[in-house]
Structure formats: C-alpha cells, structure tokens
Amino acid sequence: MIKVFNTMSRTKEIFKPLKKGEVSIYCCGVTPYNAPHIGNARPFVTWDVIRRFFAKSGYKVRYVQNFTDVDDKIIKAANEQGVTWKDVAEKNIAAYFKSMDALNVRRADFYPKVSETMDDIIKMIQTLVDKGFAYVLDNGDVFYSVEEDKNYGKLSGRKLSDMLAGARVEVDSRKKNPMDFALWKAAKPGEPSWESPWGAGRPGWHIECSVMSLKFLGEKFDFHGGGSDLIFPHHENEIAQSQAALGDENSFAQYWVHNGFITDGNEKLSKSNKEMVKRNKGFFTVEEVLAKYPGEVIRLLLLQTHYRNPLEFNETRVIEAQEFFGKLAKAYWQLDDLARKIHAGEFVKDTGEKNFAITVSPAGGLVEEGERLLSNFYAAMDDDFNTALAITHMFELAGEIGGYYNEFVGGKILPVTIDGDIILRVRDIYMEMAEILGIFEQPVPVEKAEEKSAAPELVNALMKIILDLRQNARAEKNWKLADKIRDDLKAAGIIVEDTPQGATWKKA
Ligand SMILES: [Zn+2]
Numbered sequence: 001m002i003k004v005f006n007t008m009s010r011t012k013e014i015f016k017p018l019k020k021g022e023v024s025i026y027c028c029g030v031t032p033y034n035a036p037h038i039g040n041a042r043p044f045v046t047w048d049v050i051r052r053f054f055a056k057s058g059y060k061v062r063y064v065q066n067f068t069d070v071d072d073k074i075i076k077a078a079n080e081q082g083v084t085w086k087d088v089a090e091k092n093i094a095a096y097f098k099s100m101d102a103l104n105v106r107r108a109d110f111y112p113k114v115s116e117t118m119d120d121i122i123k124m125i126q127t128l129v130d131k132g133f134a135y136v137l138d139n140g141d142v143f144y145s146v147e148e149d150k151n152y153g154k155l156s157g158r159k160l161s162d163m164l165a166g167a168r169v170e171v172d173s174r175k176k177n178p179m180d181f182a183l184w185k186a187a188k189p190g191e192p193s194w195e196s197p198w199g200a201g202r203p204g205w206h207i208e209c210s211v212m213s214l215k216f217l218g219e220k221f222d223f224h225g226g227g228s229d230l231i232f233p234h235h236e237n238e239i240a241q242s243q244a245a246l247g248d249e250n251s252f253a254q255y256w257v258h259n260g261f262i263t264d265g266n267e268k269l270s271k272s273n274k275e276m277v278k279r280n281k282g283f284f285t286v287e288e289v290l291a292k293y294p295g296e297v298i299r300l301l302l303l304q305t306h307y308r309n310p311l312e313f314n315e316t317r318v319i320e321a322q323e324f325f326g327k328l329a330k331a332y333w334q335l336d337d338l339a340r341k342i343h344a345g346e347f348v349k350d351t352g353e354k355n356f357a358i359t360v361s362p363a364g365g366l367v368e369e370g371e372r373l374l375s376n377f378y379a380a381m382d383d384d385f386n387t388a389l390a391i392t393h394m395f396e397l398a399g400e401i402g403g404y405y406n407e408f409v410g411g412k413i414l415p416v417t418i419d420g421d422i423i424l425r426v427r428d429i430y431m432e433m434a435e436i437l438g439i440f441e442q443p444v445p446v447e448k449a450e451e452k453s454a455a456p457e458l459v460n461a462l463m464k465i466i467l468d469l470r471q472n473a474r475a476e477k478n479w480k481l482a483d484k485i486r487d488d489l490k491a492a493g494i495i496v497e498d499t500p501q502g503a504t505w506k507k508a
C-alpha cells in the first residue's frame with residue numbers, strides 16, 4: 001500500500017491508480033534560459049526516484065515533463081546575447097540534459113515544448129473563451145476570469161478575497177479582477193509570435209502545462225509534481241483552466257506532489273538572489289558542482305532528505321555525502337569480490353548445510369537481514385517516498401555485508417562453507433536498492449585498493465590453520481601426517497620451514 005501526501009487534501013492518502021498497474025505523471029520542467037542550478041535539479045531527481053520505485057513495484061509508468069521554450073526570460077537572454085530565442089532554448093536544453101544525465105535522471109517519455117504545442121494551446125484558450133471563463137481585450141490579450149470559477153484557490157487553500165487583500169498585485173485596469181491571469185499575450189515588436197484567432201501573440205505561462213499534461217496523459221492522470229513554489233499561482237491556475245475547459249472538477253491530476261526548497265542558510269536557492277549567487281560563486285550551477293564532485297554523490301545528498309523537507313546545500317554537506325557514499329560503495333566492492341570468487345569456483349557450493357556460512361556470522365544470517373532490510377526499504381518508499389529512511393536501511397545492509405566480509409577475510413568463515421547462491425541473493429538485494437535510488441550506475445569508486453581482494457588475508461588465515469594442525473600432529477609425534485602436510489604444501493608451491501619460533505611459510 002503506497003501512501004502519498006497530496007497537497008490538495010493536505011493529508012497522506014492511499015494511492016489508488018486511475019488504471020490498475022499504471023502510473024501517469026506530469027512534472028513541470030525548466031525554462032531553458034540559463035544553466036540549471038542545484039535547486040532546479042531537486043524535483044527531477046525526486047521524480048526520477050519515484051518513477052524507478054513505481055517501475056520496480058510493477059507499475060507501467062508514463063512520465064511527461066515540459067520545456068517552457070517561449071518565455072520572457074528566454075527572449076531577454078536572446079536579446080542580450082544577440083542570438084535567437086531558439087538558440088538560447090536549445091543551448092540550455094542541451095545543458096539541462098547533460099546535468100541530468102550526470103545525476104542519473106532517466107529521460108522522460110515525452111518532452112513537449114511550448115513552441116511545438118501552439119495549436120493545442122490556442123484550441124484550449126478558445127474553449128475557455130467559448131465557455132465564458134476567459135475574455136479577450138481589444139489589443140488581443142486574453143485573460144482567465146477567476147470570478148467565473150467558484151473553485152479557484154482550492155489547491156493553495158486561499159479564498160479570492162484573501163488573495164486580493166494579501167497580494168501586491170500589479171494594477172492592470174484592463175483586468176476584470178486583479179487575480180485574472182494571461183492566457184494569451186498580444187505580440188510586441190521584436191518578440192516571437194504565433195498567429196491566433198485574437199491576432200499574433202504568444203501564450204501565458206500556465207496554459208502550456210494544462211495543455212501538455214492533458215494531451216499526453218488524458219483528462220485524468222495520477223500525479224502532478226513540481227517545486228512547492230509552483231503551488232500558487234502556477235498549479236492553481238493549471239487546475240482552474242483545465243477543469244473549466246473540461247467542465248469536470250474531478251478531472252486533471254489526482255495527486256499533487258510538491259518538493260521543498262533547496263536552501264542556502266535559510267534562504268531558498270535562487271538565481272535572482274544576487275548576493276547568494278556571489279556567495280556561491282563557482283559552486284552554484286549543477287555543472288559547477290559536478291566539476292568538483294561525482295553526480296551520484298550529489299544525487300545521494302538530494303535523496304538523504306525527504307522530498308517535502310527543505311534541504312540545506314553547501315560544500316560541507318557534499319563532503320559528508322561523499323563519505324557516506326564511500327561506505328555504500330565499499331559494500332558494493334565487497335559483494336563484487338565475493339561474487340567474482342563464486343564465479344571463479346573458489347567456494348564449494350551446496351555442502352548439505354546450506355545456511356552454515358551465514359549462521360556462523362554474528363549478523364545472524366546475512367540473507368535474512370538482507371530480505372528484512374529490503375522489505376523495510378520498500379516500506380519507507382511506500383510511505384510518501386521516504387528516500388531518507390530507505391537510504392538508512394541500505395546503509396544498515398552495507399554494515400552487515402561489511403561484517404560478513406571481514407569475518408570471511410579474517411578466516412572465520414571458510415570458503416568451503418559459503419553458499420554462492422546466498423551471496424548472490426544478497427548482492428541482488430543490495431543492487432535492487434541501488435537501482436531504485438539510482439546509484440552505482442557510473443563507475444563506482446574504490447576506497448582502498450586492497451579491499452578489492454581478500455586473497456592475502458585469506459591465505460594468511462588458512463595457512464595459520466594448516467600450520468597449527470601440523471604442529472598438533474608433531475606434538476602427538478604423528479610424523480607421517482606432519483610430513484604429508486609439508487609435502488602437500490610443497491607440491492602446491494608453498495615451502496614450510498621449521499624454526500625455533502615455530503613453523504613459517506613462503507611461496508616457492
Ligand atoms: Zn508547469
């Protein structure tokens with residue numbers, strides 16, 4: 001049973017998919033006017049994990065994320081740089097993909113762009129005009145009329161009267177109500193424009209997400225996501241437009257999921273905060289951060305806080321996350337080492353005492369611990385996608401793996417007692433957690449080279465056991481056995497020398 005905190009009801013609800021076994025998701029994408037900063041990355045990493053989790057839980061996932069490629073900021077950047085708006089958008093869409101690829105964010109199923117969805121946008125605005133929810137001004141601007149919409153404000157929980165009292169709304173006497181918002185903006189000189197029934201112009205911001213989500217996901221879909229700064233007015237307006245156009249107040253997204261801000265100090269990370277940008281010079285955009293630290297470390301850091309909570313981002317925290325990642329990576333290599341030995345036939349499988357190897361471990365059965373922690377991992381994800389808690393279960397398993405491995409290296413677990421299937425099952429469990437979190441998909445760093453191979457420690461431990469047995473034979477004057485051990489070792493390329501301090505050995 002998956003529970004989701006729905007911004008609409010402000011409670012955790014049991015998730016009921018509209019179609020059994022399927023999940024449809026729309027997340028507001030970026031306005032590609034400059035390179036994304038780390039705060040921009042949070043919703044996409046969040047939804048990437050949610051998608052992976054649903055997919056691993058057996059759902060067929062359909063995920064749509066837009067690019068707002070027609071926008072004031074893009075037009076401004078184009079004018080400043082002396083290039084076209086398309087150049088600016090394309091350059092920054094490429095930068096977005098580069099950053100997201102480094103963070104292991106899987107591609108969406110669809111990436112609609114405003115410039116490619118114009119006909120559908122115009123159609124929806126026309127529907128709103130026809131139904132009386134929108135009005136056209138003489139100059140060709142089209143506004144949504146909030147007063148015609150009795151449900152306006154239901155997502156953010158605000159009443160129209162409170163909004164008017166509390167908001168500093170710019171005075172535009174042409175609007176019927178100050179909260180009315182633009183669906184279509186008449187063309188201004190030097191700006192890109194498209195033909196419409198109201199003259200040349202371009203869409204307002206909110207309408208695109210209504211059109212794109214409905215176009216790719218249908219009149220009802222499961223999730224709509226984005227940063228919590230989008231609740232009002234963006235998502236409020238999306239709901240208003242969509243449900244008015246469809247004439248169904250239960251249509252559109254069923255669950256509204258919003259991630260918290262990434263902060264610097266107590267302030268939300270923002271490009272428009274000049275002081276903050278200055279303070280974080282060289283460590284602000286995703287690209288800058290990735291130049292210094294691996295993408296998987298940054299991804300892990302983003303997931304170590306529950307998506308709804310604010311997340312403080314600074315270099316100290318990145319370094320801590322890197323150390324934490326190193327501990328998870330260590331267990332990855334320990335399992336890798338054991339798996340390689342299994343494939344090389346170093347362990348004797350199926351001794352008739354299948355669980356002997358794991359029962360001698362103080363972990364009390366590595367595979368049982370693995371199964372228990374995997375089930376805890378899923379329970380954490382089921383509870384409003386609590387990656388922070390899920391990660392602690394993975395970390396606990398890493399500790400169990402390390403304990404087992406150290407016993408093996410220390411000679412307390414003999415290779416002949418190891419059941420390869422059990423080790424491989426533990427590795428599958430560990431990698432299942434990693435796959436949902438989206439780590440270990442890039443080359444995994446090795447902390448210390450010697451930890452990659454247990455061979456020298458293992459040989460030392462085994463040789464000690466063998467020489468002790470030979471010493472016992474000598475003490476019992478069983479010269480035949482003592483000599484046989486020495487000769488067999490010699491045949492295996494190991495020279496035993498008896499010294500006053502006891503027997504020593506070396507490779508021939
Ligand atoms: Zn949007």
